[in-house]
Amino acid sequence: MDLDLLSRLNAARSGRRAAILVTDMDTGAQRLATPEDLAGDDPLADELASRFRSGKSGLVETRGGGTFFLTVSVPPPRVVLVGAVHISQALLPMATLAGFDLTIVDPRTAFATPERFPGARLLADWPADVLADIALDPYTAVAALTHDPKIDDLPIAAALEAGCFYVGALGSRKTHGKRRERLLANGVSPDAFETVDAPIGADIGAASPAEIAVAVLANIIAALRKGPGDRS
Secondary structure (H helix, E strand, C coil): CCHHHHHHHHHHHHCCCCEEEEEECCCCCEEEECHHHHHCCCCCHHHHHHHHHHCCCEEEECCCCCEEEEEEECCCCEEEEECCCHHHHHHHHHHHHCCCEEEEECCCCCCCCCCCCCCCEEECCCHHHHHHHHCCCCCEEEEECCCCHHHHHHHHHHHHHHCCCEEEECCCHHHHHHHHHHHHHCCCCHHHHCCCECCCCCCCCCCCHHHHHHHHHHHHHHHHHHCCCCCC
16 A cells, blocks of 8 residues: 555544545555545545445445445444433443443533443533543534533534534423524524434434433434434
8 A cells, every 4th residue: 555545544543534445456546535525526426425324345336347445444433422311321331232432421420420320431521621532523423411501502512513423412392492592692503403313312202211212322323324314
């Protein structure tokens, strides 16, 4: 591999940025593709977009007869739960089994305890104090679960700005309407706000915290594997 390509690939990996090494099987020529390239006229755009979602490497043949091997490098997906609540307690083992790295943020130290969340990465701090360290990115999902605007609003806005693949918020439609007013007043665009999954979770009639956790995880997986906004 060309040293410049290797350097760029390693930089993408260390910076939690997705990249695909495209190798022409006929000529041996190689290039590096990133999600930003999909906005152009890349002949492999559809296939690259699919591979960025699936994370799977493999051969692909084009209509023109060319054969390429796509070596996919995507960051491990993460879930950040804002709120050390009962839903979060149920989500922790489910998300872990599904292969997600999980972080829980809640400044309320009575809730954010190791006893309630054994083995979790637990940050008993205000989101404003820890979001920079978490470094939200397009391979991170954020679910705001406290019902408290002082805790939830900032990470929702930060997640939208960072392009997180999923942003969800607990609350009724009335609560979400008030949330919209606050966030738009603080600079969030209407289009970005419309991507928030609220009321949170797949529409399965969930009632208990455990059932809501299942519904939330379902939509997180759908957003990761099928693309933003596709929760059908």
